[in-house]
Amino acid sequence: xxxxxxxxxxxxxxxxxRLVDQVRDQGHAARLVTPGVLVDEPCTLDDQxxxxxxxxxxxxxxxxxxxxxxxxxxxxxxxxxxxxELYALWLGAKVPGVLWIGPxxxxxxxxxxxxxxxxxxxxxxxxxxxxxxxxxGKASTGTGAWRLHGGGEQAxxxxxxxxxxxxRVVPSGRTRTIRLQDAQAVRAAxxxxxxxxxxxxxxxxxxxxxxxxxDDLDRIAKVIHDHLIRG
Amino acid sequence: MTILFVGDPEDLTxxxxxxxxxxxxxEDLVLAEEDLGTRWSFGFDEDDPGAGWLEVEGRRxxxxxxxxxxxxxxxxxxxxxxxxxQGQLFWLVxxxxxxxxxxxxxxxxxxxxxxxxxxxxxxPYQMGRLAALGMRVPEWVCTNDADAARDFLANCPHGAVVKxxxxxxxxxxxxxxEVLADLDGTTVPVLLQRRIEGTDARVHVIDGKTFGCxxxxxxxxxxxxxxxxxxxxxxxxxxxxxxxxxxxxxxxLVLAGIxxxxxxxxxxxxxxxxxxxxxxxxxxxxxxxxxxxxxxxxERKTGCAATLVKNEDAASPAPSTTAPIGPSPILK
Numbered sequence: 001x002x003x004x005x006x007x008x009x010x011x012x013x014x015x016x017x018r019l020v021d022q023v024r025d026q027g028h029a030a031r032l033v034t035p036g037v038l039v040d041e042p043c044t045l046d047d048q049x050x051x052x053x054x055x056x057x058x059x060x061x062x063x064x065x066x067x068x069x070x071x072x073x074x075x076x077x078x079x080x081x082x083x084x085e086l087y088a089l090w091l092g093a094k095v096p097g098v099l100w101i102g103p104x105x106x107x108x109x110x111x112x113x114x115x116x117x118x119x120x121x122x123x124x125x126x127x128x129x130x131x132x133x134x135x136x137g138k139a140s141t142g143t144g145a146w147r148l149h150g151g152g153e154q155a156x157x158x159x160x161x162x163x164x165x166x167x168r169v170v171p172s173g174r175t176r177t178i179r180l181q182d183a184q185a186v187r188a189a190x191x192x193x194x195x196x197x198x199x200x201x202x203x204x205x206x207x208x209x210x211x212x213x214x215d216d217l218d219r220i221a222k223v224i225h226d227h228l229i230r231g
Numbered sequence: 232m233t234i235l236f237v238g239d240p241e242d243l244t245x246x247x248x249x250x251x252x253x254x255x256x257x258e259d260l261v262l263a264e265e266d267l268g269t270r271w272s273f274g275f276d277e278d279d280p281g282a283g284w285l286e287v288e289g290r291r292x293x294x295x296x297x298x299x300x301x302x303x304x305x306x307x308x309x310x311x312x313x314x315x316x317q318g319q320l321f322w323l324v325x326x327x328x329x330x331x332x333x334x335x336x337x338x339x340x341x342x343x344x345x346x347x348x349x350x351x352x353x354x355p356y357q358m359g360r361l362a363a364l365g366m367r368v369p370e371w372v373c374t375n376d377a378d379a380a381r382d383f384l385a386n387c388p389h390g391a392v393v394k395x396x397x398x399x400x401x402x403x404x405x406x407x408x409e410v411l412a413d414l415d416g417t418t419v420p421v422l423l424q425r426r427i428e429g430t431d432a433r434v435h436v437i438d439g440k441t442f443g444c445x446x447x448x449x450x451x452x453x454x455x456x457x458x459x460x461x462x463x464x465x466x467x468x469x470x471x472x473x474x475x476x477x478x479x480x481x482x483x484l485v486l487a488g489i490x491x492x493x494x495x496x497x498x499x500x501x502x503x504x505x506x507x508x509x510x511x512x513x514x515x516x517x518x519x520x521x522x523x524x525x526x527x528x529x530e531r532k533t534g535c536a537a538t539l540v541k542n543e544d545a546a547s548p549a550p551s552t553t554a555p556i557g558p559s560p561i562l563k
Contacts, residue, residue: 038375042416045355045373047362074419080307082419084352084397089373089420092355092396106349106356114328115346119334132332133274133283167332223355 003058005224006050008037008090010064015214019061028228029055035051035064039074049092049139058231059224060093062102063111099227101220104192116190116209123189128205130169145186166180173202233258233292234529235285235300235339237330239381242303244511248287251522255530257298260287262386265309267326275331280336294338299529301342302334303507306399338533340485342437342525347483348506352398354422357503364481366474366501369492371424377414380406380423387425392451394423403452416488434467435510435521436475437486438528442519443467462516471499486510486525 004024009016009032016032025031033052037043043052050057070199074082091109108116121127171225178198186198186206196212214220234252236245240263249259262285275283283294304327310319319439331345338485348355355373357526362368372383373396384391384406393410395401404410404430407421431446431453450456467475479487488508492500496526510521 039419040417042376042379042542043374044376044379045420045421046371047359048353078419081395081397081399084399085395085419088353088395088397089355091353092359092373094356095359107346110349110352111328111331111346114331118346127277130277131274131482132277132336135330 001054001056002029003033003056003060003228005061005228006030006052006055006057007032007061008035008064010034011063013063013170015141015217016061016063019217019221019224022217023224023228026221026228028225031115035086035090036074038089039082043089045089045092045093049095049098049194050089057093057098059099059227060088060090060102061220061224062100064090091194099224101194101223108193113209113211116148116193116211119204120186120189120209123185125186125189126203127204128169128172128201130167132167169207172205175199175207232298232533233260233296234298234526236261237300237302237334238262238264238304239308242305242344244509245301245303246512247514248301248522248525252526253528257526260292262287264304264330267329275336275338277336280338283336283338294336298342298533299342300334301525302345304330304345313338340529342485342529343506344483344485348487348504350482351504351506354394354396354398354503360481361478361501361504364474364477367498369425369427369500369502371422373420375414375418375420375424376416377411380411380414380421383423383516389426389428392426393421393423396420401453405451415449424502425461427494429492429494429500432465432467432491432493432499433513434472434475434489434491435486435508435513435519436472436479436489437524438531439476439522440522440524441467441472441475442513442521443472444513444517460512462512464517464519468499473557474501482506485528486521488513506548 005020005028007016007020007030012032012034020030020032031052039051041053043050045051050060087109090104094102117127117130176199180201183195183198186209187195188211193209194211195209197210199207199209201207234249234257236249236259239245240261240422245261248553249261252259271285271287273283273285285294285297287291308323308326310322312319314322318381325378334341334345355371358368358371370383370386372379374380374383375391391406392403393406394403405426431448433444433446435442435444443465444462446453446460446462448456448460453460475487478489479485481506484504484506486508488505488510490502490505492502494500510519513519514521
């Protein structure tokens with residue numbers, strides 16, 4: 001059975017549908033689904049990959065975040081267990097031979113983009129100074145962006161949140177967005193991550209990294225096409 | 232010097248490890264996950280995490296006073312019941328992420344960092360990695376399709392077991408007609424795995440040390456067979472031990488508990504690797520000194536062993552798991 005594409009997007013966004021349409025136009029099977037489709041339709045996963053109904057997933061674009069409520073027919077009492085099980089299955093579909101566009105490993109899968117900062121730092125990339133945890137003794141109106149540990153950003157969270165649940169990243173001077181072609185070291189440090197944008201301060205210290213799986217839809221569609229025609 | 236016990240203040244394995252730490256003259260400090268941001272907090276600068284600090288009920292503890300941290304989280308930690316479900320999820324995620332920030336800061340050794348062993352949350356993914364390392368992994372399939380399940384069972388001479396695909400703990404059971412009847416193409420897929428006839432074994436690895444334990448048991452899942460399961464030390468073949476250490480390193484684990492079935496021909500079949508192994512029954516019933524190995528590792532990493540003062544209990548035998556532990560600054 002020839003393989004096809006699954007784009008897994010809980011929001012079923014128009015750009016996801018456009019990617020599916022482009023791949024279909026190239027003559028391949030392609031579907032836009034939510035993570036919960038593994039409950040709604042017959043599926044089988046083994047060490048060769050995932051089959052959903054009559055489509056063997058030879059390429060998967062994963063656009064969900066973990067954990068995320070599942071839109072499928074599960075009793076609320078079982079939702080937590082079902083969610084863990086389904087996300088485990090989806091990650092298990094990342095097997096050799098399947099083109100996988102999404103979190104490159106289990107840590108990124110379960111912890112989100114916050115791992116990139118640590119990895120860049122460990123790779124020796126200069127990073128903007130970050131103060132983690134309690135803000136006691138620090139000026140609450142200082143410069144820099146507050147980030148929640150689990151993702152997201154605020155101009156300045158309430159003191160109760162700052163006490164333990166946020167990081168203040170402090171840039172030196174002005175910040176700017178870097179062109180990706182000027183960020184070879186960062187790309188080399190995170191080879192499997194689709195970097196959408198990078199921000200740095202005037203000293204060249206990285207403040208933030210954003211991933212973007214739709215930075216170039218045509219290019220992604222071509223990568224998928226090339227993979228699928230190789231079988 | 233202080234060892235932090237982070238996560239679930241009622242966890243039995245943590246309680247035992249705390250007791251062993253106190254026997255070495257170390258202070259044990261429990262940091263309950265649900266109390267982060269209220270009864271305790273922390274702060275550090277990424278550029279100099281060693282200068283960071285904990286604040287526990289008004290007491291300031293510099294990171295430099297911390298020998299290490301042992302982490303055992305509960306799957307469903309308490310949250311603020313006044314929040315709506317979405318708020319509760321947000322709170323849980325942010326609080327857990329805050330814990331991760333603390334435990335990943337690098338200022339003190341941690342068993343195990345939360346970034347390590349994440350593959351365990353997806354057994355299909357993990358089994359692929361273990362097989363790629365050279366472990367023998369019994370064939371498996373995840374499906375909600377009864378026909379696919381029957382096709383799989385047809386190639387399993389000793390039947391198959393069903394278990395969770397995620398890191399959620401489940402009671403492993405034999406696949407029977409009842410399991411198959413539940414599969415109608417519109418259910419959560421289940422993980423079926425070829426059953427290996429033979430004996431269960433658990434291998435703990437830490438800091439170059441290997442602790443093998445065989446478990447004789449009539450039941451399918453020995454973890455739930457407290458009356459009949461018998462734990463005994465077992466020698467781990469060199470090649471299997473080497474693979475276990477490799478698997479731990481591959482997942483950045485300091486301590487790993489790796490499950491096997493040993494078939495009648497002596498082949499070790501790998502089932503999974505646990506990043507937060509409950510080592511207590513293997514230590515207490517088979518006499519494997521895993522807790523000491525953990526504490527040895529922490530002390531060696533922080534280089535503080537020479538300064539420790541052993542207390543009177545240092546040479547006493549391991550207590551039973553229900554032994555009273557005595558006063559301790561538990562924050563719950």
